[in-house]
Every structure is written in structure tokens, then in C-alpha cells.
Amino acid sequence: MCDWVEEFPGMISVCDVDGKILVLNKQIAEYFSSTGGKNLIGSNLFDCHGQVSGEEIRRLMTKEKVDIYIAVENGNRELVIHSPWYKSGVFAGLVEITLPFKYEIKVRNRN
Numbered sequence: 001m002c003d004w005v006e007e008f009p010g011m012i013s014v015c016d017v018d019g020k021i022l023v024l025n026k027q028i029a030e031y032f033s034s035t036g037g038k039n040l041i042g043s044n045l046f047d048c049h050g051q052v053s054g055e056e057i058r059r060l061m062t063k064e065k066v067d068i069y070i071a072v073e074n075g076n077r078e079l080v081i082h083s084p085w086y087k088s089g090v091f092a093g094l095v096e097i098t099l100p101f102k103y104e105i106k107v108r109n110r111n
Contacts, residue, residue: 010078010099014085017061017093019046028098057094060084064091070105077101 005012011028015021021041029037035048046054060067060082067082081097 008097010097012098013045013096015045015093017091019044019057021045022093057082060094061091071098079105 005023006025008025008027011031012023012025013021013028014023021043024032024038024041029040032040036043040048045057049057061084064084066084067080069080071078071080077100079099079101081095081099083095083097085092085095
């Protein structure tokens, strides 16, 4: 794994097309430390998700779509990005990046 991924100040996870967890960086491993942390690598993410979120993940995989939203939990806000990743041009799975933030998100017109 690249050093920047491991030390990124947010959570990064990567799964393959079957939901097998390939990468968990330090932040997400700490977040899931009570259920295995880095030992979750190699397991299936669908075993860790309920029906609704599992169906949403499958939908994202089927459509190979990017999904971006702001999650609020216990008053804390996080920017969540789900994105397909590709190997040699073929869909290979999903990347999830979750980045906490405390300020308003600026929208900049780059025209």
C-alpha cells in the first residue's frame, strides 16, 4: 500500500467486484478495531453490512457509479465518496473515502 493511503487523515477502503476487502488504511482499521481492524482484509464487506447498505453497494457496483454525500453522525460531518476503480480498463471494485470536516464546504465555479 502507498504510504499516503496509510497515513491519509480519513478512512480509505478498497474492495473487489465480489466485495472482498483488499485495503483498509490506518484510520478505518482503527474505526473497526473492535470487529477486527486490519484482520478484516480478505473478508467480505457484505458480511459487515445490513441488507439496505448491502443493496446500495451492489447497485453502485452494477452501475459503476460515483456516489458522494455528507454523512452526519453524533454531530460530526464526513464527506463520503464511493468510486469504482478499474484494472486494465475493467471494473475491479469500489473505493470508499471518508473524510471528516468541521467547516462548510465551498463550491467554486472554475469557469
